Amino acid sequence: MGLSDGDLERYSRHIILREIGVGGQRRLLAGKVLVIGAGGLGSPAAMYLAAAGVGEIGLADGDEVDLSNLQRQIAHSTADIGRPKVQSAAETLEALNPGVRVNRHPGRVTAADILDLVARYDFVLDGTDNFPAKFLINDACVIAGKPFSHAGIIRFRGQLTTYLPGRGPCYRCLFVQPPPPEAVPSCRQAGVVGALAGVIGCLQALEAIKFLAGLGGLLCGRLLTFDALSMAFREIRVPVRENCAVCGPDPTILRPSDHEMAACGLGE
Amino acid sequence: MSAKAPLPRPGATLDITDAVCPLTFVKAKVALEDLEAGQVISIRLNDGEPAQNLPRSLKDEGHAVLGLTDNGDGTFALLVRKGPA
């Protein structure tokens, strides 16, 4: 793929890096990343993917922008309140980098469509804000053999890890099944410092960029945790769970399901 | 430059007198990436920052800087041999 003079200039700061170079930038331009959740994590992640020249970016979200989102969901602006997040974020990405193709996937991702959706992409980012979705994304990526970045934030703490098929634990290895409703606080109840979403979301984007460009050091088998109060990053080495229900040798989860969402009162 | 064996003839040329740093380096890097190891390229570049910075940058990339010749018109010809992969 030939790079235009405009591309050479736009991506010059990447190309200068030995570890990326022209070859790496070409790989980014040919890459496809799906961002599920255009909110706190998805906003900065998707923006940096577009800035990096990831050729195709999918945005999946069923929500509309509301005022309380704007404290951290920086792909949206005040004028976007009431608009679908997918549309608002897509426009932000397209303005940032018209050379990137942004696919809009409006609506909540469900078990019925997630396998077809992830199949179209090279790497998936979990930017969702609820546990059933996180388990759904995990199961779909394990079943489809797609690498993905998992992350979560609450109050002043965040964490992330990267699933590489066949090479390390999946999210279910770590957490087995979703907790019941109300068992674990949500940001709406407990709060979250806005800039934390930027830190963790950008780390997710870095993982996707490193994957596409063929760089090493991905968080496979490692859970990176961050405490914004102490500014401490910690790394926890995590093993594959021997009898994991989805990625283990005798899986019982062979298809993604929304059962867990139904069980916890979706639509109440 | 001291008198030595004559410089090899380039198999490729590149003109970056229309670019400013760091784009000069980027374009040179791209051109070199398309060559085979051992191939020689002559790069026409402006006096000033490019002539001062490019030789060192390309050497750091693993290529061999064979010579820098003054064209007499404010530009230079930089002869570079692509390093091993």
Next chain:
Amino acid sequence: MDISISGETRTYGPGTTVAQLLVLEKVETPEYVTVAVNEEFVDAPMASDRVLRDGDRVEFLYFMGGGRQWA
């Protein structure tokens, strides 16, 4: 005996089990915490009578879900 908990060294009496540690460390929502000792998961940690030993490295993995509890 000295054990490391989330990277910090703590001293506990010999014979302390994983289940006791969850109580002593005042772990929040212990029913929903994943416990790993020396990079191995401990099943049903609240009921675990696995005895910790000097030099063991314990990690607690917490659910972090995001902005909303359920869909």
